[in-house]
Amino acid sequence: MHAITWRTYRDRVREIALGLVDHGVQHGDRVAVMSSARPEWAFAALAVQSVGGVVVGVYPTNSPAEIEQILAHSEAVAFIGETTTELDKVAEIAARTPKLRLVVGMDTAPSALPGAITGTTWEELRTEGARPPGLVSDRLVEMVAATRLDDPAVLFYTSGSTGAPKGVAHSHRTLQHSVQTVVGLYPELDSREHDIVGFLPLAHVAPALLLIFTPLLSRLVVTYCRIEDYEDALRTVRPTALLWPPRFYEKAAGELIARTQAWPRVRRYAYKGAMWIGRRMAECRWSSGHPSVLLRIAYTAVLHRVFLPLRASVGLDRLRVAFTASAATPENVIALWQIWGLDLRESYGLTETAGCPVAHFDQAFPRPGYIGRKFPDPRFQVEVAHDGEMLVRAPLLFREYWRNPEETDAVLQDGWFRTGDLIERTAHGEIRLIGRKKDVIITSGGKTINPQPIETRLKESSLISEAIVVGDARKYLTVLLEPSTQAKALTSGVLPDRLRAELGRVNRDLARAQQLKDFRVLPRPLEAERGERTANGKIKRNAVVNSFAALIDEMYAGNDGTVIANHLRPRSH
Template sequence: MELTGFEPDRTLPGLLLERASREPDAVALRYSRDGVVRTITWRTYLDQVRELALGLVAQGVRHGDRVAVMSSARPEWVFAALAVQSVGGVVIGVYPTNSPAEIEQVLVHSEAVAFLGETDTELAKVAKIAANTPALRLVAGIDAAPPDLPPEITGATWDDLRSAGASSSADGFTELIAATALDDPAVLFYTSGSTGAPKGVTHSHRTIQHAIQSVIGLYPDSRTTRHDVVGFLPLAHVAPAVLLVFTPLHTRLVVTFCRIEEYGEVLRAVRPTVILWPPRFYEKLAAELISRAESWNPLRRGAYRLAMRVGRRVAERRWSGRSASPALRIIYTAAVRGVFLPLRATLGMDRIRVAWTASAAMPESVVALWQIWGLDLRENYGLTETAGCPIGQFGQPFPRPGRIGREFPDPRFQVKLADDREMLIRAPLLFDGYWRNPTETEAVFEEGWFRTGDLMERTADGDIRLIGRKKDVIITRGGKTVDPQPIELRLKESLLIEEAIVVGDGRKYLTVLLEPGAGAESAGRLRAELDRVNADLARVEQLKDFRVLPRPLEAARGERTANGKVKRAAVVESFAGLIDEMYGTDDDAAIADHVRRGPR
């Protein structure tokens, strides 16, 4: 697969057919169960997909139908996706944490005809709302049988579907695949809903493969050399789906699937060579390693402190474009091999040379720390609408933190700046539109350019830096526009602050809600962190007060999306009283009080 000029020549199931024919006994994927890692070959992978696809056909699933899958990251999710696509259908990922109401919204909007659920929990949720989903005709369980369903909906198990498919002609499977075109819809990803109602983002077999092309750009040798990755993130989300489900079809990437609660153990067992995580995992594991280093005996702690001093000097030279002296390079190599790699090995992260992050802003201090530890941690950029990463730090190793890099090195991948600083993208991986929503689709395209909603700027050397969201700005009462995200990011650089939500829309000044991290025992320590950040902010951006949230933000209350992003409007609504406390008797309150009570 070429990195430039690539054009797909077969559908995703077509790739599976070809791969299983070419190397049937090679390792396709792995999974952890009961502490034991088991292997699945390409031959077995294809057999599972064939039987399930023909079983779905036997239950009435047809070309163009939508089929929802609600499961943790496991091989059956992969088999289901390729089976649905083999029929010519469209697979829809549903988050295992979704409520019955959220499941109903997805099933009704997509007009899904079938639902595959993992356990009794998922099946009970769909049974609760099944009567409200007119198109639904089949509910099947992977590990359990469905509970009672309305009479017009058939219940089945995974084994039922496979058994029905096993008795069908294999020729029918090949004919099904041949009837699907590259531009047919393949996957329907639902946006997180952080800025409104979730939208169904439609990707075809063609756009998904161009997304894979950009992922290969992160690890170019994955086309010829085996790489290992641990799959534990929800496959309903676009980035894990593209990396873990579809990219292995074009590469030698081997995924070991596991439940999220056991990912630490599996990381240590697999020692992956590929990582693409959201920032919170790097932050969490960095904190764990810092704690581990601090618990070492005095001699090892001393070696760690010395290694950190050397690492900082090397990192500063890299970011400024200067070369370290030969002596400094030798000392740093010894520090990496003798201190940092053994430290990373305690998490199973010693085989990784290049790591990537996306989906949210990464605190620069976290990137810097991993780079000091010898891990070439880089940022890239992608959205549900792009599936892959049209922008990334594809070039120089150990790039300066705070940037997302440049366009993918294919001339068809283009980025430009709109008059209002919004980033516009044109690339072959762009989605085909929002599902049955031409108005929303038209609104985000301008003469073939996709309006990302992100504000950007170009650095002097041509890199792209994100400076906020177009729709996520605060306008103060004085008419000043402030982007809260850089301020929040600065606050979250502190280990004392887990989450920060800056507020102040329509107010005279800004304040912030804080979710404290470990060690934040006193308000005084949090106030010191505010003072630290305020010292570098313009007056209009400075935070006048703060309140500690009485509880963590919850997806179940609508305060976070299914993949963890903060829904600002919902947070402001949930904690309106706490926010009002920070403004006391402001002008509005004083005038209202004067109207009610008269002058004092």
Template sequence: MSSSTSASVPRERRRIPARGGKRGRVMELTGFEPERTLPGLLLDRAHREPDTVALRYSCGGTVRAITWRRYLDRVRELAFGLVARGVRHGDRVAVMSGARPEWVFAALAVQSVGGVVIGVYPTNSPAEIEQVLVHSEAVAFVGETETELAKVAKIAGNTPDLRLVAGIDAAPPELPAGITGVSWDDLRSAGEPDSLAELIAATALDDPAVLFYTSGSTGVPKGVTHSHRTLQHAIQSVIGLYPESRTTRHDVVGFLPLAHVAPAVLLVFTPLRTRLVVTFCRIEDYSEVLRAVRPTVVLWPPRFYEKLAAELIALAGSWTGIRRLAYRAAMRIGRRMAERRWSGRRAPVPLRIAYAAAVRGVFVPLRASLGMDRLRVAWTASAAMPESVVALWQIWGLDLRENYGLTETGGCPIGQFGQPFPRPGRIGREFADPRYQVKLADDREMLIRAPLLFSGYWRNPGETEAVFADGWFRTGDLMERTADGNIRLIGRKKDVIITRGGKTVDPQPIEIRLKESSLIEEAIVVGDGRKYLTVLIEPSAAADAGLDGRVRAELERVNADLARAEQLKDFRVLPRPLEASRGERTANGKVKRAAVAGSFAGLIDEMYGVDDDAAIADHVRRPR
């Protein structure tokens, strides 16, 4: 899609001053308490500004707009269609689709009925879909294409509560007796529209609104229950990251799976209370749509920043002559500016002038090649980000900030709120509202109290009780406070490796250092119960012949900064990429360590030889 065929994006926005200036904005963010359910917010917005653009979507090379009036009309049709098909207050409805307006309409329609939305990843296998549908006791399923609908048809007979399957782009295939299949248009026209306000009024703020199923990186997926109340506190924390979103239009491109909590909160629910306009597109089209929309806001996991940074580095490397010299000079200036920022020292006037020229003349045009020239601030969460990646984007003039959130928190109880160009490696501080509290447990685990915390794990009181201690949520993350009061993560409680010598090692910082190399896509440190640490390496697309020697050099680079017990003694290059279909990655890309260790047990044993567990087992089997 080219920008010439897309709906135009205004270059200037009218700014509405917040009451009381900066201090007033901060005060407005604290003490918030929701008064309406999420569909209630939609009703209010559609009545207040019916002809304002609510969201957009990319279709056939153009970007098309949907107003709040049309948004509400679609939700009304679907809500009464669901009622006509037997969906009732409290019922669970699963939605399996890419990021598109229909996902949003379905979610708000289900919630208007008083139901609970369940996001299902389009990449999920039939067995994974069955697990979610059975555990949640879902009564209805909405699928996008023939692929999703075929998956659910395969396992529908094993889901005793399923009564309805609706297809967005295709009609459902033949289904078992007792389960009705309908098209999207049939579902929209099935009901007799009545007062949506009356239907919505039957739902309370503390009723369940969404079930987000955990990725399963540390065990069986659990249904994390968020209510209308907790989700609105999650929205409030997002607003805290960028208060201007309440008064000024901002554009974001939505392509990440809405079954994941962060995209759902940002792209589906946050626009109800802000002037954030989402342009939805297929994930395979996101690079083209980025160039067309030129977003002003992004919230991505680290891998997207890494991928796009690699593209820009390659582009700058192709420049010749004056452009090459200008880029090199700009990078020298940018590094000096970044060092001043991170040290808290004000840059001298000549450096500020030179850096402004470097950003305007070199870095913004470079970022414009990806449609990222209008960005002034961006965020990352969901996984550890190599400090070098954050540093590079900040040098390029993008105020990239790290934030912290989990499925159980919905939004960001901790973030780099209002602090421009923060030092990489920290996740910030607690949200300004005094109800947001963080404390350190005796074992360095981070504990959180906040109004955005989930209601509990769906029908699993034992697991719910296990993650709370006197009202404090056990995050499973280990943390420390820096001298200036910021929070730095130092690992995951369940990811630590305990060597045979009793040394406890957090593998994540080592893996992050390794992944700074352009040769390495993924690194999995192993060594639990062994004499020393080793690592499995998934090479990147940039790797070529002679890989072993170059990876050995990367290990030596990382080992130079590690204590003896933390050093990596050997490595093996994986013969294939890690795959979600084999259970080695979760649906959102996280590595499942136990599954990887099982898949590549032979490679791991090679790195320890007969001098480890295998030798002991062999001695027991063969008496001397």
């Protein structure tokens, strides 16, 4: 690992900022950055903002067509790419992005570009931006002073899980308030150093907020690494702060469970006893009870002798509190980590909020299934609309959807942001997320059903990695299942029965209209390249339904609607 001081950070930002200005980048211009998580991403972002520009994040997995859409919509004048892969993609579409006039390669020179576009390298840009310190200071001060708090600072493009991606514009002010909520999650960030490992794409709002902007206003220290190296980095750094999407907690938990199953018999018995004690402690915490002295002593012993050494094997032993966001987390995942002594809490944020207006800010080891309460600041308000939708009013809300006033007006009304998420709230202010308005399924019988809670229950099973409930305009619900790694070890004769048993487990707690009548196992994993997942891993429901239409039709072969559709379908002769 290579340490970067704040002095070096300042120098790199200064050099890149002035290099961009020499190439004509001005106040208000948009500059796109496309690379893996690395220090240069942060240097570029701060350099663009220093000249009064707007940084635009592009996912490394984006296709040339998606890159073209983002560059054209944002009217980006410059593009900074990491490797030949990114640079080749932008070279392919550069002629169709009329505002683009500069392409910078971090690790290599750009590919052949249309004549009107200049290509250069990161090091050349730094060299061009190097100036005598006095001149630099004056020029930078002037550029920074010309930028106002409410000027746009960054465009985050939404994942496109419910339609075409939208450019979510955040200002310098909204980013500052968003950082305030992150510090609310980890109050000690103000008083002592915390370590975090950064590997998730910085084009996504949560990693960008946590890894680029929060360190500017706290004592958070970031270690960047490539996503394929993050497990080694975790064991080396042993982070003290963590905010991950659910799938990474699930993956780490699965790895640890596999380790315990490979232990010698005596050690497995000891682990089983430790889990019994851990469950008793967790249940006591969730019921707001007071554990007995004997239980506290026993739990302290198993924590230090069993659970912390187990967590140390994946580098998570120094964590005291961790957060999960971006999707609903199966309750069993949260419960397991809490039993293992990690205070794992759900939080809530969207691209439009950047930070977390709702989270468990001060409640240790909360009961799984709730995303917390509103941020403890009177300027942050949460209400529930008549249809159950969560409404948020807060100083961290985005400015607008870039050049899309109709969409902006549809969700920002009288200062309230319509989140599109359906919630329930207890008398004590605890908030439970129960689904998305746009994800509702309306059956042919007129029943409106939120599929997400059903999918979350299914994914609590160790055999199920993904579950996509279908049934819109159908007589009943069915589900597509992506088996977990553990399930793939089962024989083809055993797996269907085990999965059917999991459906039965979930169906027992559901009303008749919500029950799943059949399932199919997906023949392959869902892929971002096929449009079935967004760049940050979320399921694109419509795309999945289109990809596996034939598989879905099999589950409705005897259904009236399918019979009629088949009868009317043209037949070949």
